[in-house]
Amino acid sequence: MSIENIKIAGAGPAGLTAAINLAKAEYQLDVFEKNYDTGVRFNGDLHGLENWSRKKDVIDELHDMNIKCTDFNYTGFKNLRISNGTKNWDFSCNRPAFYLVRRGNIEGSLDQGLKKKQH
Numbered sequence: 001m002s003i004e005n006i007k008i009a010g011a012g013p014a015g016l017t018a019a020i021n022l023a024k025a026e027y028q029l030d031v032f033e034k035n036y037d038t039g040v041r042f043n044g045d046l047h048g049l050e051n052w053s054r055k056k057d058v059i060d061e062l063h064d065m066n067i068k069c070t071d072f073n074y075t076g077f078k079n080l081r082i083s084n085g086t087k088n089w090d091f092s093c094n095r096p097a098f099y100l101v102r103r104g105n106i107e108g109s110l111d112q113g114l115k116k117k118q119h
């Protein structure tokens with residue numbers, strides 16, 4: 001089957017992951033982003049990549065999706081304290097319960113890491 005001229009609307013994680021995989025499969029494509037760069041909506045925010053509910057580590061899952069995790073910074077957290085203001089609950093996990101990644105159009109962010117892969 002020949003698919004030409006693929007157009008992806010939006011250079012968020014979903015659009016860029018689709019682009020990375022389509023490019024790897026040697027499809028020609030263009031990614032269209034309405035903002036001037038990827039991730040500008042998030043302006044350096046920290047987002048959590050949830051890692052406690054699945055058997056496979058989310059970093060390995062990203063690797064399986066052809067996402068090169070060396071292209072962005074992330075930090076795993078094994079020890080958590082959840083507080084309602086009066087009582088604390090401490091949790092300790094064998095592997096990171098979640099990873100924090102930076103979002104936005106800044107060096108080391110998930111968005112810029114995914115974009116880097118396009119070049």
Ligand SMILES: Cc1cc2nc3c(=O)[nH]c(=O)nc-3n(C[C@H](O)[C@H](O)[C@H](O)COP(=O)(O)OP(=O)(O)OC[C@H]3O[C@@H](n4cnc5c(N)ncnc54)[C@H](O)[C@@H]3O)c2cc1C
Pocket residue numbers: 009010011012013014015032033034035038039041046047048049050
């Ligand atoms: C305040 C906030 C906090 C969040 N915290 C977390 C968190 O801690 N952990 C977590 O896992 N998730 C979090 N999320 C959710 C996470 O941001 C989304 O799941 C993720 O960004 C979705 O990726 P996406 O590529 O589907 O969409 P988006 O990241 O929204 O990307 C869509 C892209 O498409 C572009 N676009 C839109 N319309 C058009 C168009 N017509 N033409 C061209 N481009 C277009 C947008 O500008 C954007 O760049 C948070 C979301 C918000 C709003």
